[in-house]
Amino acid sequence: MATTGSGAAAPASHATSIGWTRADMARRVARDIGRGWTVNLGIGIPTLVADHLPAERCVTLHSENGILGVGPKPESDPDPWIINAGKEVVTVVPGASYIHHADSFAIIRGGHIDLSVMGAFEVASNGDLANWATDLNRAPAVGGAMDLAVGARKLWVMMEHVTRAGEPRLVAACRYPLTASAVVTRVYTDLATLDVTPDGFVALEMAPGLSLEALQSRTGTPVRSPSE
Amino acid sequence: MLAQCGGYVPLGYRGAGCMTVSAGATDLPPSIGRARFCTDIGEALAGVRDAMSVMIGGFGAVGQPDALIEGLIDTGVTDLTIIANNAGAGRIGLARLLELGRVRRVICSYPRSPGSVVFEELYEAGNIELEIVPQGTLSERMRAAGAGIPAFFTPTAAGTSIAEGKEVRRFNGRECILETALHADLALIEAWHADAAGNLTYRASGRNFNPVMATAAELVVAQVHHVERNGFLNPEAVVTPGLFVDRIIEIGA
Structure with a gap:
């Protein structure tokens, strides 16, 4: 499970009301998911993406506990045998299959997942990901985050741009324990959509009313605009 | 035509009633392979001993062998x-086994979750x-x-704290770590x-983990919801062949 604290974090408090909502962020991610992709959505904000994927996009959702073809939450008659990685009762879509754990992670580790979307505590400008532990002295829980981070063909992160205390989550080097090195290719925050490039973060898009300078002031490492 | 599977039984069987062996246990068909039908939990767990390594299937509560955990x-x-x-x-269940002080060591991917x-x-x-193992590495070590x-x-886990002390090699330009096979004395x-x-x-x-655990333990005990009494399962539908299974206990359905 790609569980992170970001899922529980309240939206960052900004001096202004500038910024996208979580639904906006989910819509934005959904727009970039290609037709026919197989996608694993992590716990927290990433699960919201499922609500914005049109059926004609033919996206297959994978849940690492053994479902290929996850459907929405049941409207009635929930079957407690059908749960997702967050242990929520879900449904399966026509054409779905059940798989055991070794096969489910062969799908992940064998490079058969087109995209993994995860929450994170921090992402570094080289694509390093920290999303599994903040303090290794407390009982840690890694789940499938490390497998997804190295196994998925693309790894996108969805998270609030800064912590509740206002500290940047996009950093020069992660302070928290790493989940994987140089794996994140794109980050969707409430303030911007950024690509991870050999030259660091490039802001593809910013929330309406936000200047690059204002975005930079909330980011712990240089952010470039695509034209630079 | 081979017999069809029985109807769905809701999870209501869990809890106090889960120790009940089904009333039909006396009409079990004769075992024809390695696996033997047991008529009570004590028989299913005969021979368990201190200091065993025990694999327990399930992802959260789903697919977890509750009756066998209680029996253990x-x-x-x-x-x-x-x-x-x-x-x-x-x-309850695994948490109770821990609370009773019966467990020296836990090997798992996600020990901290709601209610743990x-x-x-x-x-x-x-x-x-605690040995924390990424979920895919855990299932692959069993496989x-x-x-x-x-x-x-x-x-x-290459380059992370989990890689500490493990042999590192590069394959196709990518850093990899050596992980060893994970056996157990007993799988429930x-x-x-x-x-x-x-x-x-x-x-x-x-x-979830049940089929792969069945391949990785010396003694494999399965609690099942239904025993087919009118023939055999469709070979196309079998997930775990009987050669991996030592003992079967039918729980109240």
Whole structure:
């Protein structure tokens, strides 16, 4: 499970009301998911993406506990045998299959997942990901985050741009324990959509009313605009 | 035409009633393979001993062999190593086994989850050992054990704290770490349907770790919801062939 604290974090408090909502962020991610992709959505904000994927996009959702073809939450008659990685009762879509754990992670580790979307505590400008532990002295829980981070063909992160205390989550080097090195290719925050490039973060898009300078002031490492 | 699977039974069987062996246990078909039908939990767990390593199937509560866990508690064995995805929730089942002080070491991917109060208390007090394993590495280590592969390299966890002390090699330009096969003395699993050959099917996401654990342990005990009494499971539908299964107990359905 790609569980992170970001899922529980309240939206960052900004001096202004500038910024996208979580639904906006989910819509934005959904727009970039290609037709026919197989996608694993992590716990927290990433699960919201499922609500914005049109059926004609033919996206297959994978849940690492053994479902290929996850459907929405049941409207009635929930079957407690059908749960997702967050242990929520879900449904399966026509054409779905059940798989055991070794096969489910062969799908992940064998490079058969087109995209993994995860929450994170921090992402570094080289694509390093920290999303599994903040303090290794407390009982840690890694789940499938490390497998997804190295196994998925693309790894996108969805998270609030800064912590509740206002500290940047996009950093020069992660302070928290790493989940994987140089794996994140794109980050969707409430303030911007950024690509991870050999030259660091490039802001593809910013929330309406936000200047690059204002975005930079909330980011712990240089952010470039695509034209630079 | 081979007999069809029985109807769905809601999870209401869990809880106090889960120890009840079904009334039909006396009409079990004669076992024809390695697997033997047991008529009570004590028989299913005969021979368990202190200091065993025990794989326990399930992902959260789904596919978890609750009756066998309760039975394991009742045997009184201690100093166990538990290999499972989670480390129990609430104060029942696996959490109760931990709370009773019967577990020396836990090998799992996600010990801290909602309700895992017992594990967290034990861990923070230094009263339990934890080996944290990424979920895919955990299932692959079991698969390797079952397939006779002593160790394998994987990029999962390379460069992280989990890689500390592990051999590192680069393959195709990518850093990988050496992970070893994970065997157990005993696997407790839950399946949906069994037949007289010991073949098993599972239900929905209750499959999870159960089939791979069945390949990786010396003694494999399955609690099943239904035993097929009118023939055999469709060979096309069998997930775990009976050769992996030692003992089967049908739980009240």
